[in-house]
Amino acid sequence: QWEAAYAPGHGGMVHLFEWSHAAIAEECEKMLGPKKWGAVQVSPPTENRLVGGQWWERYQPISYKLENRSGNHQEFADMVRRCNAVGVRTFVDVIPNHMCGGGGSGTGSGGTFFDAGSLDFPGVPYSRNDMNDNNCYTSSGNIENYGDANQVRNCRLVNLIDLNQGTEYVRGKLVDYLNQFIDLGAAGFRVDACKHMWPGDLDVIFGRLKNLNVRSGFKGTERPFIFQEVIDQGGEPITANEYTGFGRVTEFKYCMGVGSNTNSLKHLANIGPDWGYLSPMSSVVFVNNHDNQRGHGGGGHVVTFEESWALKTLTTFMMGHDYGEPRVMSSYYFSDPDEGPPGWQPNGFNGGFGCENGWVCEHRWRAIQNLGMFRGSVFGTGVTKWSEGWDNQIAFSRGNKGFMAINGGSSNWSGSIATSMPDGEYCDLGQGDPTDGGCTGPTIRVSGGQAQINVPTGDSPVSYISVSYTAT
Ligand code: LM2
Ligand code: CA
Numbered sequence: 001q002w003e004a005a006y007a008p009g010h011g012g013m014v015h016l017f018e019w020s021h022a023a024i025a026e027e028c029e030k031m032l033g034p035k036k037w038g039a040v041q042v043s044p045p046t047e048n049r050l051v052g053g054q055w056w057e058r059y060q061p062i063s064y065k066l067e068n069r070s071g072n073h074q075e076f077a078d079m080v081r082r083c084n085a086v087g088v089r090t091f092v093d094v095i096p097n098h099m100c101g102g103g104g105s106g107t108g109s110g111g112t113f114f115d116a117g118s119l120d121f122p123g124v125p126y127s128r129n130d131m132n133d134n135n136c137y138t139s140s141g142n143i144e145n146y147g148d149a150n151q152v153r154n155c156r157l158v159n160l161i162d163l164n165q166g167t168e169y170v171r172g173k174l175v176d177y178l179n180q181f182i183d184l185g186a187a188g189f190r191v192d193a194c195k196h197m198w199p200g201d202l203d204v205i206f207g208r209l210k211n212l213n214v215r216s217g218f219k220g221t222e223r224p225f226i227f228q229e230v231i232d233q234g235g236e237p238i239t240a241n242e243y244t245g246f247g248r249v250t251e252f253k254y255c256m257g258v259g260s261n262t263n264s265l266k267h268l269a270n271i272g273p274d275w276g277y278l279s280p281m282s283s284v285v286f287v288n289n290h291d292n293q294r295g296h297g298g299g300g301h302v303v304t305f306e307e308s309w310a311l312k313t314l315t316t317f318m319m320g321h322d323y324g325e326p327r328v329m330s331s332y333y334f335s336d337p338d339e340g341p342p343g344w345q346p347n348g349f350n351g352g353f354g355c356e357n358g359w360v361c362e363h364r365w366r367a368i369q370n371l372g373m374f375r376g377s378v379f380g381t382g383v384t385k386w387s388e389g390w391d392n393q394i395a396f397s398r399g400n401k402g403f404m405a406i407n408g409g410s411s412n413w414s415g416s417i418a419t420s421m422p423d424g425e426y427c428d429l430g431q432g433d434p435t436d437g438g439c440t441g442p443t444i445r446v447s448g449g450q451a452q453i454n455v456p457t458g459d460s461p462v463s464y465i466s467v468s469y470t471a472t
Helices: 021-032 053-058 071-086 150-156 170-185 199-207 253-259 267-271 305-320 373-375
Strands: 009-014 035-041 088-092 096-103 106-107 114-115 159-161 189-190 225-227 247-252 284-286 327-332 385-386 393-398 402-407 413-418 424-428 442-445 450-456 462-468
Touching: 009 021, 021 035, 021 071, 035 159, 035 373, 053 284, 071 088, 088 170, 088 225, 170 199, 253 450, 267 305, 267 385, 267 393, 284 424, 305 327, 305 373, 305 393, 305 402, 305 462, 373 402, 385 413, 393 450, 402 450, 442 462, 450 462
Parallel strands: 009 035, 009 327, 035 088, 088 189, 189 225, 225 247, 247 284, 284 327
Antiparallel strands: 096 159, 106 114, 385 393, 393 402, 402 462, 413 450, 424 442, 442 450
Protein backbone atom coordinates (compact mmCIF):
# COMPACT_ATOMS: atom_id res chain seq x y z
CA GLN A 1 0.00 0.00 0.00
CA TRP A 2 3.05 2.24 -0.53
CA GLU A 3 3.17 2.35 -4.32
CA ALA A 4 0.78 4.50 -6.31
CA ALA A 5 -0.57 2.45 -9.21
CA TYR A 6 0.16 5.22 -11.69
CA ALA A 7 -0.22 4.58 -15.40
CA PRO A 8 3.11 4.30 -17.25
CA GLY A 9 4.54 7.73 -18.05
CA HIS A 10 2.34 9.46 -15.47
CA GLY A 11 3.51 10.93 -12.15
CA GLY A 12 2.65 13.15 -9.21
CA MET A 13 -0.76 13.93 -7.74
CA VAL A 14 -2.79 17.11 -7.72
CA HIS A 15 -5.22 17.94 -4.91
CA LEU A 16 -8.23 19.52 -6.63
CA PHE A 17 -9.53 20.91 -3.36
CA GLU A 18 -13.31 21.49 -3.42
CA TRP A 19 -13.69 20.74 -7.14
CA SER A 20 -16.92 19.00 -8.09
CA HIS A 21 -16.81 15.47 -9.48
CA ALA A 22 -18.04 16.74 -12.84
CA ALA A 23 -15.33 19.43 -13.04
CA ILE A 24 -12.64 16.90 -12.07
CA ALA A 25 -13.79 14.48 -14.78
CA GLU A 26 -13.42 17.25 -17.34
CA GLU A 27 -10.02 18.27 -15.94
CA CYS A 28 -8.81 14.67 -16.25
CA GLU A 29 -9.81 14.54 -19.90
CA LYS A 30 -8.57 17.97 -20.93
CA MET A 31 -5.59 18.56 -18.68
CA LEU A 32 -4.42 15.94 -16.18
CA GLY A 33 -4.54 13.03 -18.63
CA PRO A 34 -2.89 14.72 -21.61
CA LYS A 35 -0.28 16.22 -19.30
CA LYS A 36 0.30 12.86 -17.65
CA TRP A 37 -0.40 13.63 -14.04
CA GLY A 38 -0.55 10.46 -11.95
CA ALA A 39 -3.60 11.06 -9.80
CA VAL A 40 -6.08 13.49 -8.40
CA GLN A 41 -6.84 13.77 -4.68
CA VAL A 42 -10.52 14.66 -4.30
CA SER A 43 -12.28 16.36 -1.39
CA PRO A 44 -14.33 14.07 0.87
CA PRO A 45 -17.23 12.76 -1.27
CA THR A 46 -19.30 11.38 1.62
CA GLU A 47 -22.34 12.93 3.21
CA ASN A 48 -21.38 15.68 5.64
CA ARG A 49 -22.99 17.92 8.20
CA LEU A 50 -24.16 21.25 6.80
CA VAL A 51 -22.65 23.84 9.07
CA GLY A 52 -22.54 27.00 6.99
CA GLY A 53 -20.67 26.28 3.79
CA GLN A 54 -17.17 26.38 5.31
CA TRP A 55 -14.57 24.13 3.63
CA TRP A 56 -14.21 22.18 6.87
CA GLU A 57 -17.83 21.07 7.13
CA ARG A 58 -16.81 18.29 4.76
CA TYR A 59 -14.65 16.84 7.54
CA GLN A 60 -17.83 16.10 9.54
CA PRO A 61 -19.28 12.81 8.23
CA ILE A 62 -22.96 11.98 8.69
CA SER A 63 -23.05 8.77 6.64
CA TYR A 64 -20.99 7.03 3.95
CA LYS A 65 -23.46 7.82 1.23
CA LEU A 66 -21.86 9.72 -1.67
CA GLU A 67 -23.72 12.98 -1.78
CA ASN A 68 -22.57 16.50 -0.98
CA ARG A 69 -21.68 19.70 -2.77
CA SER A 70 -19.15 17.93 -5.01
CA GLY A 71 -21.84 15.68 -6.44
CA ASN A 72 -23.66 12.40 -5.98
CA HIS A 73 -22.81 8.70 -6.28
CA GLN A 74 -23.35 8.53 -10.00
CA GLU A 75 -21.23 11.64 -10.63
CA PHE A 76 -18.46 10.26 -8.45
CA ALA A 77 -18.50 6.95 -10.34
CA ASP A 78 -18.47 8.79 -13.66
CA MET A 79 -15.47 10.88 -12.57
CA VAL A 80 -13.40 7.88 -11.52
CA ARG A 81 -14.20 6.01 -14.72
CA ARG A 82 -13.35 8.97 -16.96
CA CYS A 83 -10.14 9.77 -15.09
CA ASN A 84 -8.98 6.13 -15.24
CA ALA A 85 -9.73 6.10 -18.96
CA VAL A 86 -7.09 8.80 -19.49
CA GLY A 87 -4.56 7.27 -17.08
CA VAL A 88 -5.32 9.43 -14.03
CA ARG A 89 -5.96 7.70 -10.70
CA THR A 90 -8.38 8.89 -8.01
CA PHE A 91 -7.31 9.15 -4.37
CA VAL A 92 -10.20 9.71 -1.99
CA ASP A 93 -10.02 11.81 1.17
CA VAL A 94 -11.56 9.59 3.88
CA ILE A 95 -12.39 10.38 7.50
CA PRO A 96 -12.46 7.24 9.66
CA ASN A 97 -11.58 8.97 12.94
CA HIS A 98 -14.84 10.69 13.69
CA MET A 99 -18.33 11.76 12.73
CA CYS A 100 -19.60 15.34 13.01
CA GLY A 101 -19.18 17.83 15.84
CA GLY A 102 -21.13 17.08 19.02
CA GLY A 103 -24.56 18.53 19.76
CA GLY A 104 -27.71 19.17 17.78
CA SER A 105 -29.49 17.11 15.20
CA GLY A 106 -30.57 17.50 11.62
CA THR A 107 -30.12 16.09 8.15
CA GLY A 108 -26.83 15.90 6.28
CA SER A 109 -25.89 16.88 2.72
CA GLY A 110 -27.51 13.66 1.48
CA GLY A 111 -30.73 14.09 3.41
CA THR A 112 -29.88 11.56 6.11
CA PHE A 113 -31.06 12.21 9.66
CA PHE A 114 -28.56 12.32 12.55
CA ASP A 115 -28.62 13.20 16.22
CA ALA A 116 -25.21 14.44 17.39
CA GLY A 117 -26.52 14.91 20.91
CA SER A 118 -27.46 11.27 21.44
CA LEU A 119 -24.63 10.03 19.13
CA ASP A 120 -27.03 8.46 16.68
CA PHE A 121 -26.10 8.11 12.99
CA PRO A 122 -28.78 5.84 11.51
CA GLY A 123 -27.36 6.28 8.00
CA VAL A 124 -24.42 3.96 8.79
CA PRO A 125 -25.77 2.96 11.37
CA TYR A 126 -23.62 3.97 14.33
CA SER A 127 -24.82 4.65 17.84
CA ARG A 128 -23.41 5.52 21.25
CA ASN A 129 -21.66 2.15 21.70
CA ASP A 130 -19.53 2.70 18.62
CA MET A 131 -18.01 5.87 20.04
CA ASN A 132 -14.95 6.42 22.18
CA ASP A 133 -16.42 8.70 24.83
CA ASN A 134 -16.14 5.97 27.50
CA ASN A 135 -12.45 5.52 26.71
CA CYS A 136 -11.64 9.19 27.16
CA TYR A 137 -10.74 10.49 30.61
CA THR A 138 -10.37 14.23 30.09
CA SER A 139 -12.86 16.44 31.87
CA SER A 140 -14.06 18.14 28.67
CA GLY A 141 -14.17 14.92 26.65
CA ASN A 142 -11.91 16.64 24.13
CA ILE A 143 -8.18 16.25 23.51
CA GLU A 144 -6.55 18.59 26.00
CA ASN A 145 -2.91 17.51 26.02
CA TYR A 146 -0.99 16.32 22.96
CA GLY A 147 1.65 14.95 25.32
CA ASP A 148 -0.75 12.11 26.23
CA ALA A 149 -1.14 9.64 23.36
CA ASN A 150 -4.13 8.03 25.00
CA GLN A 151 -6.25 11.14 24.92
CA VAL A 152 -5.02 12.14 21.47
CA ARG A 153 -6.53 8.89 20.19
CA ASN A 154 -9.53 8.29 22.41
CA CYS A 155 -10.84 11.76 23.08
CA ARG A 156 -12.63 14.10 20.73
CA LEU A 157 -10.62 16.21 18.30
CA VAL A 158 -12.20 19.67 18.50
CA ASN A 159 -15.42 18.05 19.79
CA LEU A 160 -15.79 15.76 16.74
CA ILE A 161 -17.60 12.58 17.85
CA ASP A 162 -14.83 9.99 18.07
CA LEU A 163 -15.30 6.51 16.63
CA ASN A 164 -13.83 3.48 18.38
CA GLN A 165 -11.87 1.70 15.65
CA GLY A 166 -11.06 -1.06 18.14
CA THR A 167 -14.45 -2.73 17.77
CA GLU A 168 -15.22 -5.32 15.11
CA TYR A 169 -18.41 -3.54 14.18
CA VAL A 170 -16.77 -0.16 13.51
CA ARG A 171 -13.89 -1.81 11.67
CA GLY A 172 -16.36 -3.60 9.42
CA LYS A 173 -18.21 -0.39 8.62
CA LEU A 174 -14.96 1.45 7.88
CA VAL A 175 -13.74 -1.35 5.61
CA ASP A 176 -17.04 -1.20 3.69
CA TYR A 177 -16.77 2.60 3.53
CA LEU A 178 -13.35 2.39 1.87
CA ASN A 179 -14.11 -0.66 -0.27
CA GLN A 180 -17.03 1.10 -1.93
CA PHE A 181 -14.47 3.47 -3.49
CA ILE A 182 -12.28 0.59 -4.64
CA ASP A 183 -15.34 -1.01 -6.24
CA LEU A 184 -15.88 2.23 -8.15
CA GLY A 185 -12.29 2.23 -9.43
CA ALA A 186 -10.47 4.50 -6.98
CA ALA A 187 -6.79 3.68 -6.47
CA GLY A 188 -6.06 4.99 -2.99
CA PHE A 189 -6.84 7.09 0.04
CA ARG A 190 -5.72 10.19 1.86
CA VAL A 191 -6.66 9.21 5.39
CA ASP A 192 -7.60 12.12 7.65
CA ALA A 193 -6.49 12.51 11.25
CA CYS A 194 -4.45 9.30 11.60
CA LYS A 195 -2.61 10.66 14.61
CA HIS A 196 -5.95 10.33 16.37
CA MET A 197 -6.32 6.60 15.68
CA TRP A 198 -4.34 3.64 17.03
CA PRO A 199 -1.80 2.32 14.51
CA GLY A 200 -2.83 -1.26 15.28
CA ASP A 201 -6.44 -0.54 14.33
CA LEU A 202 -5.45 1.10 11.06
CA ASP A 203 -3.21 -1.84 10.22
CA VAL A 204 -6.19 -4.19 10.54
CA ILE A 205 -8.56 -1.94 8.56
CA PHE A 206 -6.17 -1.27 5.67
CA GLY A 207 -5.19 -4.94 5.60
CA ARG A 208 -8.80 -5.92 4.93
CA LEU A 209 -9.26 -3.67 1.91
CA LYS A 210 -9.81 -5.20 -1.49
CA ASN A 211 -7.19 -5.16 -4.21
CA LEU A 212 -7.77 -2.52 -6.88
CA ASN A 213 -10.65 -3.35 -9.16
CA VAL A 214 -9.89 -5.46 -12.23
CA ARG A 215 -12.99 -4.12 -13.96
CA SER A 216 -11.47 -0.63 -13.72
CA GLY A 217 -8.35 -1.76 -15.55
CA PHE A 218 -6.12 -2.76 -12.64
CA LYS A 219 -4.14 -5.99 -12.68
CA GLY A 220 -5.88 -7.57 -9.73
CA THR A 221 -2.77 -7.70 -7.54
CA GLU A 222 -2.36 -4.00 -6.82
CA ARG A 223 -3.11 -2.73 -3.33
CA PRO A 224 -4.75 0.63 -2.66
CA PHE A 225 -2.24 3.43 -2.17
CA ILE A 226 -2.59 4.66 1.40
CA PHE A 227 -1.24 7.95 2.67
CA GLN A 228 -2.02 8.90 6.19
CA GLU A 229 -2.27 12.39 7.56
CA VAL A 230 -0.11 12.51 10.66
CA ILE A 231 1.03 15.98 11.62
CA ASP A 232 4.42 15.33 13.20
CA GLN A 233 6.60 18.38 13.50
CA GLY A 234 8.46 16.86 16.44
CA GLY A 235 7.90 17.43 20.14
CA GLU A 236 5.01 14.99 20.72
CA PRO A 237 4.98 11.34 21.86
CA ILE A 238 3.11 10.23 18.73
CA THR A 239 5.41 10.09 15.70
CA ALA A 240 4.85 9.59 11.99
CA ASN A 241 7.09 6.52 12.14
CA GLU A 242 4.42 4.55 14.02
CA TYR A 243 2.35 4.56 10.83
CA THR A 244 4.82 3.53 8.14
CA GLY A 245 4.18 -0.21 8.48
CA PHE A 246 0.92 -0.13 6.51
CA GLY A 247 1.07 2.91 4.24
CA ARG A 248 2.77 6.20 3.54
CA VAL A 249 2.58 9.22 5.80
CA THR A 250 2.37 12.93 5.04
CA GLU A 251 5.78 14.48 5.81
CA PHE A 252 4.83 17.88 7.24
CA LYS A 253 8.45 18.74 8.02
CA TYR A 254 9.01 19.02 4.28
CA CYS A 255 6.71 22.08 4.03
CA MET A 256 8.88 23.98 6.50
CA GLY A 257 12.09 22.52 5.06
CA VAL A 258 11.53 23.77 1.54
CA GLY A 259 9.72 26.91 2.71
CA SER A 260 12.69 28.15 4.67
CA ASN A 261 15.11 27.64 1.77
CA THR A 262 13.51 29.58 -1.06
CA ASN A 263 16.56 31.85 -1.12
CA SER A 264 19.08 29.04 -0.73
CA LEU A 265 17.86 26.28 -3.03
CA LYS A 266 21.25 24.59 -2.97
CA HIS A 267 20.59 23.50 0.62
CA LEU A 268 17.81 21.24 -0.64
CA ALA A 269 20.23 18.79 -2.30
CA ASN A 270 19.95 16.13 0.38
CA ILE A 271 16.47 16.85 1.76
CA GLY A 272 15.04 13.65 3.23
CA PRO A 273 16.21 11.23 5.93
CA ASP A 274 19.40 13.28 6.44
CA TRP A 275 17.11 16.01 7.73
CA GLY A 276 15.31 13.65 10.10
CA TYR A 277 12.46 13.00 7.66
CA LEU A 278 10.67 9.74 6.88
CA SER A 279 12.27 7.32 4.43
CA PRO A 280 11.64 8.10 0.73
CA MET A 281 9.32 5.08 0.38
CA SER A 282 7.25 6.15 3.38
CA SER A 283 6.62 9.78 2.66
CA VAL A 284 4.18 11.93 0.77
CA VAL A 285 5.60 15.43 0.31
CA PHE A 286 4.01 18.79 -0.49
CA VAL A 287 4.92 22.48 -0.37
CA ASN A 288 1.64 23.33 1.36
CA ASN A 289 -1.75 21.67 1.89
CA HIS A 290 -5.35 22.80 2.28
CA ASP A 291 -4.91 23.09 6.05
CA ASN A 292 -1.60 24.84 6.49
CA GLN A 293 -2.17 27.26 3.59
CA ARG A 294 -4.86 28.82 5.79
CA GLY A 295 -3.31 28.40 9.26
CA HIS A 296 -5.13 25.16 10.16
CA GLY A 297 -3.50 21.78 10.81
CA GLY A 298 -0.18 22.64 12.38
CA GLY A 299 0.43 26.00 10.78
CA GLY A 300 3.95 27.43 10.59
CA HIS A 301 5.29 29.41 7.64
CA VAL A 302 4.60 27.60 4.41
CA VAL A 303 4.91 28.86 0.85
CA THR A 304 1.55 29.14 -0.94
CA PHE A 305 0.18 30.64 -4.16
CA GLU A 306 0.50 34.03 -2.51
CA GLU A 307 4.27 33.73 -2.91
CA SER A 308 3.93 32.58 -6.48
CA TRP A 309 7.58 32.82 -7.46
CA ALA A 310 8.74 30.67 -4.55
CA LEU A 311 5.87 28.24 -5.08
CA LYS A 312 7.00 27.68 -8.68
CA THR A 313 10.63 27.03 -7.84
CA LEU A 314 9.80 24.78 -4.87
CA THR A 315 7.09 22.82 -6.67
CA THR A 316 9.40 22.22 -9.60
CA PHE A 317 12.10 21.06 -7.23
CA MET A 318 9.70 18.74 -5.38
CA MET A 319 8.39 17.16 -8.58
CA GLY A 320 11.88 16.81 -9.98
CA HIS A 321 13.69 15.47 -6.94
CA ASP A 322 13.52 11.80 -6.00
CA TYR A 323 12.58 12.17 -2.30
CA GLY A 324 8.98 11.18 -1.45
CA GLU A 325 5.75 10.93 -3.44
CA PRO A 326 4.77 14.51 -4.31
CA ARG A 327 1.38 16.22 -4.12
CA VAL A 328 0.59 19.61 -5.65
CA MET A 329 -2.06 21.77 -3.99
CA SER A 330 -4.64 23.45 -6.25
CA SER A 331 -6.48 26.20 -4.40
CA TYR A 332 -9.12 28.88 -4.47
CA TYR A 333 -8.58 32.45 -3.24
CA PHE A 334 -9.88 33.27 0.23
CA SER A 335 -9.76 36.10 2.70
CA ASP A 336 -11.33 34.29 5.66
CA PRO A 337 -9.62 31.00 6.60
CA ASP A 338 -13.02 29.32 7.13
CA GLU A 339 -14.38 30.40 3.76
CA GLY A 340 -15.77 27.73 1.46
CA PRO A 341 -15.17 27.53 -2.29
CA PRO A 342 -16.62 29.91 -4.89
CA GLY A 343 -20.24 29.15 -5.72
CA TRP A 344 -19.29 28.02 -9.23
CA GLN A 345 -16.68 25.65 -10.60
CA PRO A 346 -13.42 26.39 -12.47
CA ASN A 347 -13.51 27.04 -16.20
CA GLY A 348 -12.49 24.11 -18.41
CA PHE A 349 -8.83 23.89 -19.43
CA ASN A 350 -8.06 25.48 -22.80
CA GLY A 351 -4.26 25.50 -22.73
CA GLY A 352 -4.01 28.55 -20.48
CA PHE A 353 -2.08 29.02 -17.28
CA GLY A 354 -4.59 29.30 -14.46
CA CYS A 355 -8.28 29.64 -13.74
CA GLU A 356 -10.60 32.57 -13.29
CA ASN A 357 -13.40 33.55 -10.95
CA GLY A 358 -11.78 32.83 -7.63
CA TRP A 359 -9.88 29.65 -8.43
CA VAL A 360 -6.08 29.69 -8.36
CA CYS A 361 -5.35 26.42 -10.19
CA GLU A 362 -1.65 26.28 -9.37
CA HIS A 363 -1.47 22.99 -11.27
CA ARG A 364 -2.17 24.86 -14.52
CA TRP A 365 0.57 27.46 -14.07
CA ARG A 366 3.11 27.59 -16.90
CA ALA A 367 5.98 26.45 -14.67
CA ILE A 368 3.99 23.63 -13.09
CA GLN A 369 1.55 22.17 -15.64
CA ASN A 370 4.06 19.89 -17.40
CA LEU A 371 5.66 18.52 -14.24
CA GLY A 372 3.44 15.40 -14.39
CA MET A 373 5.02 14.51 -17.74
CA PHE A 374 8.46 15.07 -16.32
CA ARG A 375 7.83 13.04 -13.17
CA GLY A 376 6.22 10.20 -15.08
CA SER A 377 9.07 9.96 -17.51
CA VAL A 378 11.91 9.79 -14.95
CA PHE A 379 10.34 7.03 -12.83
CA GLY A 380 12.93 4.63 -11.43
CA THR A 381 15.92 6.99 -11.63
CA GLY A 382 17.75 8.90 -8.93
CA VAL A 383 19.17 12.42 -8.81
CA THR A 384 22.53 12.73 -10.64
CA LYS A 385 24.83 15.57 -11.67
CA TRP A 386 23.69 18.10 -9.09
CA SER A 387 25.07 21.54 -9.94
CA GLU A 388 24.67 25.09 -8.73
CA GLY A 389 24.85 28.55 -10.25
CA TRP A 390 26.04 31.55 -8.26
CA ASP A 391 22.64 33.25 -7.87
CA ASN A 392 20.32 30.76 -6.10
CA GLN A 393 20.27 28.45 -9.13
CA ILE A 394 20.27 24.66 -9.14
CA ALA A 395 20.20 21.96 -11.79
CA PHE A 396 20.21 18.19 -11.73
CA SER A 397 19.51 15.14 -13.87
CA ARG A 398 17.41 12.07 -13.27
CA GLY A 399 19.83 9.53 -14.68
CA ASN A 400 19.60 9.47 -18.46
CA LYS A 401 15.86 10.22 -18.44
CA GLY A 402 15.51 13.86 -17.47
CA PHE A 403 17.18 17.12 -16.48
CA MET A 404 15.93 20.28 -14.80
CA ALA A 405 17.27 23.74 -14.01
CA ILE A 406 15.64 26.09 -11.51
CA ASN A 407 16.45 29.77 -11.53
CA GLY A 408 15.89 31.31 -8.13
CA GLY A 409 18.03 34.28 -9.08
CA SER A 410 17.29 37.75 -10.36
CA SER A 411 18.43 37.41 -13.97
CA ASN A 412 18.52 34.83 -16.78
CA TRP A 413 20.63 31.77 -16.11
CA SER A 414 22.35 30.64 -19.28
CA GLY A 415 25.32 28.50 -20.15
CA SER A 416 26.49 24.89 -20.27
CA ILE A 417 25.49 22.57 -17.43
CA ALA A 418 26.64 18.97 -16.95
CA THR A 419 23.91 16.35 -17.43
CA SER A 420 23.60 12.59 -17.74
CA MET A 421 21.04 12.97 -20.55
CA PRO A 422 21.86 11.54 -23.97
CA ASP A 423 22.61 13.89 -26.87
CA GLY A 424 19.55 15.41 -28.45
CA GLU A 425 17.29 18.39 -28.77
CA TYR A 426 14.48 18.44 -26.25
CA CYS A 427 11.35 20.48 -25.66
CA ASP A 428 11.75 22.78 -22.64
CA LEU A 429 8.65 21.68 -20.72
CA GLY A 430 8.95 24.59 -18.30
CA GLN A 431 8.61 27.09 -21.14
CA GLY A 432 6.45 25.40 -23.74
CA ASP A 433 4.45 22.31 -24.61
CA PRO A 434 5.49 19.32 -26.67
CA THR A 435 3.79 18.92 -30.03
CA ASP A 436 4.06 15.98 -32.37
CA GLY A 437 7.83 15.93 -32.80
CA GLY A 438 8.21 19.57 -31.83
CA CYS A 439 7.63 22.17 -29.16
CA THR A 440 5.59 25.35 -28.83
CA GLY A 441 8.46 27.05 -26.96
CA PRO A 442 12.24 26.97 -26.77
CA THR A 443 14.27 23.77 -26.92
CA ILE A 444 17.33 22.65 -25.00
CA ARG A 445 20.23 20.99 -26.80
CA VAL A 446 22.32 18.34 -25.05
CA SER A 447 25.62 17.28 -26.48
CA GLY A 448 28.58 15.50 -24.95
CA GLY A 449 27.07 15.56 -21.47
CA GLN A 450 26.36 19.29 -21.49
CA ALA A 451 22.96 20.97 -21.62
CA GLN A 452 22.76 24.44 -23.16
CA ILE A 453 20.33 26.23 -20.86
CA ASN A 454 18.72 29.63 -20.86
CA VAL A 455 16.37 29.76 -17.91
CA PRO A 456 14.47 33.02 -17.63
CA THR A 457 13.51 34.73 -14.44
CA GLY A 458 9.95 35.95 -13.97
CA ASP A 459 6.78 34.05 -14.74
CA SER A 460 8.28 30.60 -15.32
CA PRO A 461 11.79 30.50 -13.84
CA VAL A 462 12.32 26.82 -14.59
CA SER A 463 13.41 24.58 -17.45
CA TYR A 464 12.96 20.83 -17.61
CA ILE A 465 13.43 18.23 -20.30
CA SER A 466 12.84 14.53 -20.65
CA VAL A 467 13.98 11.89 -23.15
CA SER A 468 10.29 11.25 -23.84
CA TYR A 469 9.75 14.75 -25.26
CA THR A 470 12.28 15.44 -27.97
CA ALA A 471 12.04 18.22 -30.55
CA THR A 472 13.73 17.73 -33.86
C1 LM2 B 1 -7.25 17.15 10.64
N1 LM2 B 1 -6.20 16.59 11.15
O1 LM2 B 1 -6.12 15.51 11.76
C2 LM2 B 1 -7.10 18.40 9.89
O2 LM2 B 1 -5.78 18.85 9.97
C3 LM2 B 1 -8.03 19.44 10.46
O3 LM2 B 1 -7.95 20.61 9.69
C4 LM2 B 1 -9.45 18.90 10.47
O4 LM2 B 1 -10.26 19.88 11.09
C5 LM2 B 1 -9.46 17.63 11.30
N2 LM2 B 1 -8.48 16.72 10.85
C6 LM2 B 1 -10.81 16.96 11.28
O5 LM2 B 1 -11.06 16.32 10.08
C7 LM2 B 1 -11.05 20.68 10.23
C8 LM2 B 1 -10.92 22.13 10.66
C9 LM2 B 1 -11.58 22.37 12.00
C10 LM2 B 1 -13.02 21.91 11.94
C11 LM2 B 1 -13.00 20.41 11.60
C12 LM2 B 1 -14.38 19.81 11.52
O6 LM2 B 1 -9.51 22.47 10.72
O7 LM2 B 1 -11.55 23.79 12.27
O8 LM2 B 1 -13.65 22.10 13.19
O9 LM2 B 1 -12.38 20.23 10.29
O10 LM2 B 1 -15.18 20.47 10.58
C13 LM2 B 1 -14.90 22.81 13.18
C14 LM2 B 1 -14.77 24.11 13.94
C15 LM2 B 1 -14.43 23.81 15.41
C16 LM2 B 1 -15.52 22.89 16.03
C17 LM2 B 1 -15.63 21.64 15.15
C18 LM2 B 1 -16.75 20.70 15.65
O11 LM2 B 1 -13.74 24.90 13.35
O12 LM2 B 1 -14.39 25.02 16.15
O13 LM2 B 1 -15.09 22.48 17.34
O14 LM2 B 1 -15.91 22.00 13.78
O15 LM2 B 1 -17.99 21.34 15.66
C19 LM2 B 1 -15.89 22.91 18.43
CA1 CA C 1 -9.82 8.97 17.71
